[in-house]
Amino acid sequence: MHALILAATLATAAAAEPSPTRRDVPLQIADSANLLVNGVQAGWLMGIAFTVMPMQLSRDFGGYVELHQDLVARSRPVAPLLMPLAVVSSAVPVVMQWGQWTKPRFWLSAFSLLCNLGVTAAALAFLQPANAETAAWSPTQVAPAGWTQVRDRWTTGHLIQTALSSAAFVANVAVTVEL
Numbered sequence: 001m002h003a004l005i006l007a008a009t010l011a012t013a014a015a016a017e018p019s020p021t022r023r024d025v026p027l028q029i030a031d032s033a034n035l036l037v038n039g040v041q042a043g044w045l046m047g048i049a050f051t052v053m054p055m056q057l058s059r060d061f062g063g064y065v066e067l068h069q070d071l072v073a074r075s076r077p078v079a080p081l082l083m084p085l086a087v088v089s090s091a092v093p094v095v096m097q098w099g100q101w102t103k104p105r106f107w108l109s110a111f112s113l114l115c116n117l118g119v120t121a122a123a124l125a126f127l128q129p130a131n132a133e134t135a136a137w138s139p140t141q142v143a144p145a146g147w148t149q150v151r152d153r154w155t156t157g158h159l160i161q162t163a164l165s166s167a168a169f170v171a172n173v174a175v176t177v178e179l
Contacts, residue, residue, distance in 0.1 A: 030092045031109075035172040037089040038112065041082050041119070042169040045162040053155060061143035064151060068134050083123060086116045090168065093175070105178070108171045115168035119161045126157020 052071055056064055090113035097106040130153045137144070 027093060027096050030089075030096055031172070031176050034089040034093055034109075034112065035169075035176050037082075037086050038116070038165065038169045038172045041086045041116075042162070042165040044078065044082065045119075045158070045165050049158060049162045053158065056151065057155065061147055062139040064147075065134060065137045065139040068131075068151075068154070072131050072135070079123070083116070083120050086165070086168070087113070087120060090116045090172075105175050108175045112168040112171040112175075115164040115171070118164040119168075122157045122160040122164065126153055126160065130154035130157065 048071070052067070056067055056071075059067060090109065093109040094106070094113050097103070097109060100106050130150050133150050134154070137147075
């Protein structure tokens, strides 16, 4: 008798479990793509923060200008594509889950999107103006007054980008492993 009750309970519980829907697969693909794009962006920004940034901070004006202009030139093919791609890849899961706004998965995805919008805002507010100013400099010229403030503004913006991108990536990991 107890075995019969146990079997009926298990059957009822199994029937109550939602079966995967066709929508789950596209959402899983979107979450995985989001994780990949945000991971690449966070890793790239982290790499610059731990390798290039200390070198920039330790150089005199001429050395800083050479290193920074080289970094900007090498980043040009990547940065203009990666930041908008990260925003779009973060927006897709949010849109796909719009009706499920009460679930933690939605809020983690929305947090990731906000972080990636912050990465773009930091680039526009801090990095672009500093890059434009540094592009006009020559390593052989006399250092302009306040050049370290331009360098520090770029450094601040990059650290903000790195923190926000890393937070987006952590949120994406949480969504992907369904914490």
